[in-house]
Each structure stands twice: as C-alpha cells, then as structure tokens.
Amino acid sequence: MPPSMSTDWPTRLAARAQGRRTAGLWRRRTVQPTDAVRDFAGNDYLGLARDPRLAEAMAEGARCHGAGARASHLVSGHLAVHEALEARLAALTGRPRALLFSTGYMANLGTLQALCDGETRVFQDRLNHASLLDGAALAGAPSRRFHHGDLADLDRLLARSPADAPRLVVSDGVFSMDGDVADIAGLAETARRHGAWLMVDDAHGLGVLGEVGDGCVGRAHGIDAVPVLVGTLGKALGTAGAFVAGSHELIEHLIQFARPYVYTSAQPPGVAAATLRALELLAAEPERRARLGARIACFRREAATLGLPLAESHTPIQPLVLGESHRVMAWAARLAERGLLVGAIREPTVPRGQARLRITLSAAHTEADLDALLEGLAACQAHDADRQEVTT
Numbered sequence: 001m002p003p004s005m006s007t008d009w010p011t012r013l014a015a016r017a018q019g020r021r022t023a024g025l026w027r028r029r030t031v032q033p034t035d036a037v038r039d040f041a042g043n044d045y046l047g048l049a050r051d052p053r054l055a056e057a058m059a060e061g062a063r064c065h066g067a068g069a070r071a072s073h074l075v076s077g078h079l080a081v082h083e084a085l086e087a088r089l090a091a092l093t094g095r096p097r098a099l100l101f102s103t104g105y106m107a108n109l110g111t112l113q114a115l116c117d118g119e120t121r122v123f124q125d126r127l128n129h130a131s132l133l134d135g136a137a138l139a140g141a142p143s144r145r146f147h148h149g150d151l152a153d154l155d156r157l158l159a160r161s162p163a164d165a166p167r168l169v170v171s172d173g174v175f176s177m178d179g180d181v182a183d184i185a186g187l188a189e190t191a192r193r194h195g196a197w198l199m200v201d202d203a204h205g206l207g208v209l210g211e212v213g214d215g216c217v218g219r220a221h222g223i224d225a226v227p228v229l230v231g232t233l234g235k236a237l238g239t240a241g242a243f244v245a246g247s248h249e250l251i252e253h254l255i256q257f258a259r260p261y262v263y264t265s266a267q268p269p270g271v272a273a274a275t276l277r278a279l280e281l282l283a284a285e286p287e288r289r290a291r292l293g294a295r296i297a298c299f300r301r302e303a304a305t306l307g308l309p310l311a312e313s314h315t316p317i318q319p320l321v322l323g324e325s326h327r328v329m330a331w332a333a334r335l336a337e338r339g340l341l342v343g344a345i346r347e348p349t350v351p352r353g354q355a356r357l358r359i360t361l362s363a364a365h366t367e368a369d370l371d372a373l374l375e376g377l378a379a380c381q382a383h384d385a386d387r388q389e390v391t392t
C-alpha cells in the first residue's frame with residue numbers, strides 16, 4: 001500500500017510533504033522586518049496600510065467599542081460602526097446595500113454557498129481566485145471553467161447548459177496573478193443573453209480603478225449588469241475584511257443563508273473604524289491614485305527598455321513571467337539580497353511553466369524605490385545572460 005493511502009496519520013502527512021518537496025514546491029513563510037525592505041509583494045496599492053491616521057482610527061474604534069465585537073452580527077456583534085461602513089461601501093460602489101464579511105475568502109465562500117446548490121450551474125474564468133472555486137465546490141455546484149477572458153467560450157458553455165438550471169457567471173475583476181482587467185460589459189452582456197447572473201470579485205480593482213476608486217465594476221456597471229459585487233478591504237484600502245454589494249433582496253438572502261456570515265464573529269470595530277477613515281482618505285487624497293498611476297507608467301516604460309518580459313497589465317500588479325519555478329526562486333533570492341521583496345509565484349497558484357515574479361506597485365513607493373527595483377531586475381537579467389554564455 002502506498003504511504004499516501006495509509007490509515008496512519010503521521011505516515012499520510014509525511015507522504016504529502018515528501019511529494020511537495022520532491023516537486024521543488026515546498027512553501028515557506030519568512031518573518032518580515034517592518035522596515036528596511038522595499039516591499040513590491042504586498043497589495044497596499046495606495047499606501048494606506050501604514051498611514052498613522054488609520055492606526056489612530058483603529059485605536060479610537062477599539063477604545064469606543066472594544067477590541068472585539070464580542071458576538072456574530074446576528075447575535076449582538078452588529079454595531080453602529082459596521083452599519084455606517086456598510087452604508088459607505090454601498091454608496092462607493094453605487095449599490096442599494098452592502099454586507100460586511102470578515103475576509104474576502106469568506107465573502108466568496110458565503111455568497112456562492114448561499115446562492116448555489118446542486119441544481120445551479122456556475123461558469124468561472126480559468127484564472128479566478130481560489131476562493132471562488134472553493135465556494136462553488138462548497139455549495140456542491142458544478143463549475144465549468146471558460147478560457148481566460150474568452151467570451152465566445154463562455155457563450156458556448158452557457159448555450160450547452162440545461163436551460164432549466166439557474167446559472168451564475170463568476171469572474172475576478174482584476175486577475176490577481178496577471179493584473180489584467182475583465183471585460184465587465186462583455187461578461188454582463190453574455191450573462192444577460194442567457195438569463196444568468198454575474199458575480200464579480202473586484203478585490204484588486206477597488207480603491208484603484210474607476211472614476212473615484214470605486215473599482216472596475218463600481219458605478220460604471222450597476223446591479224442590472226453585475227447583480228453580485230464582492231470587494232475586499234485588505235488590499236488598496238489597507239485594513240482587513242470584505243463586503244458584498246447588491247440589491248436589498250440579495251443582501252437579505254445572504255444574511256439568512258450565508259453560513260460563513262452567520263456563524264462567525266463580527267469584524268472587530270477598530271477595523272471597521274479604520275476602514276471608514278480609509279474611505280475618507282480615498283476621497284480626500286486623489287493624488288494617491290495619481291501617484292500610483294505614475295509609478296505604473298514609469299515601471300512599464302523602464303522595464304520595456306530593459307527588455308523584461310512584461311505582461312499586458314496596466315494595474316499595480318505587474319507580473320514578469322519567467323517560466324520555470326527555479327528561475328523565479330533564483331531571481332527572488334537575488335532581489336532579496338538587495339533588500340527588494342517581490343512575490344515568487346509557482347504552481348499550483350499559476351499553471352506549470354508560467355512561474356512568475358509578481359511585482360506590485362504602490363503609491364507609497366518613491367522614485368528611489370523604483371530605481372532600486374529596476375537595477376535589481378537588470379542585475380538578475382545580466383546574471384542569467386552570463387550563465388547562458390558559460391553553458392553554451
């Protein structure tokens with residue numbers, strides 16, 4: 001009997017670990033110093049996470065309401081600060097209502113679990129976030145995956161599905177490992193043609209894209225086009241948590257049926273207070289978004305000059321697809337020696353052969369930060385070119 005099929009738990013764990021190690025895919029956490037690194041791996045696109053005004057709002061929220069909410073939203077944990085935040089998020093995204101969740105992962109699990117069952121057909125972009133795939137699986141709803149961004153493929157899958165099944169199309173707004181933006185109007189049109197609903201997870205668009213940082217869906221695409229909108233607070237807004245925005249009926253449905261909403265403690269009030277402050281700063285300091293746009297344009301211009309393998313992304317997520325995972329790990333290590341932190345993304349997060357550095361830009365980066373990054377990347381490239389000469 002192979003060890004992976006053993007009934008002995010330590011044997012099973014050892015077999016799984018061995019498999020991952022031999023594949024060269026063992027994952028490690030490193031404790032990050034709070035300063036002294038240039039962080040090009042995080043999702044703090046507007047530089048709000050370390051703004052002292054958010055820390056102050058968080059402390060004040062905790063002083064007023066307590067460090068924790070003490071209960072779930074349906075029991076006694078739903079406070080005025082949560083209610084105010086939900087109203088602000090609904091207004092930002094141009095929806096009648098919004099509902100807070102503790103994390104984006106839970107928002108997606110809860111929404112899909114509450115909307116879907118074994119009858120429902122779910123259609124997902126190939127590159128959707130893991131939480132969207134897990135949510136449909138939790139609901140016991142079969143997911144069909146269409147080719148990335150391919151509306152014709154989606155149309156074909158929808159046409160082939162049984163006409164009497166409720167259908168839900170699900171897409172990331174900004175794809176988290178590629179940085180490209182979904183064609184929201186195209187998805188909405190295709191979904192509508194087949195009587196399907198569209199759910200968009202705009203985790204990386206909220207705060208960054210849109211006229212006022214309302215994301216790639218936001219006010220431009222109302223609830224008729226995108227009935228189910230998910231946003232997260234732990235990225236551009238710099239705090240933690242997430243929300244679903246939509247009609248009164250959708251939000252009431254989630255309150256009744258979304259188990260990851262019902263059976264968990266409410267968001268700590270300090271987090272809600274800090275998020276309200278972040279939304280104020282988003283509106284009051286549009287120069288953050290302008291600075292981010294300038295950093296993205298500058299990075300792309302300079303990286304193109306160096307001949308780096310840039311992806312077609314105009315968001316703060318700028319992947320360099322290097323191919324083999326050992327090459328990505330080597331580049332990341334060499335950059336780390338220079339105090340530059342970038343994401344090294346390998347399978348199973350991205351398909352095999354598409355391992356990449358996931359470089360993220362932020363309004364908090366200075367021009368000197370960007371120069372250091374570009375110098376580091378040029379050094380990695382020169383090192384690879386030297387090795388090529390030695391081996392050929």
Ligand SMILES: *Cc1c(COP(=O)(O)O)cnc(C)c1O
Nearest residue numbers: 103104105129176203232234241
């Ligand atoms: C980060 C992310 C999530 C999860 O959000 P958390 O609040 O970190 O749990 C969900 N969807 C997408 C597309 C994400 O990038």
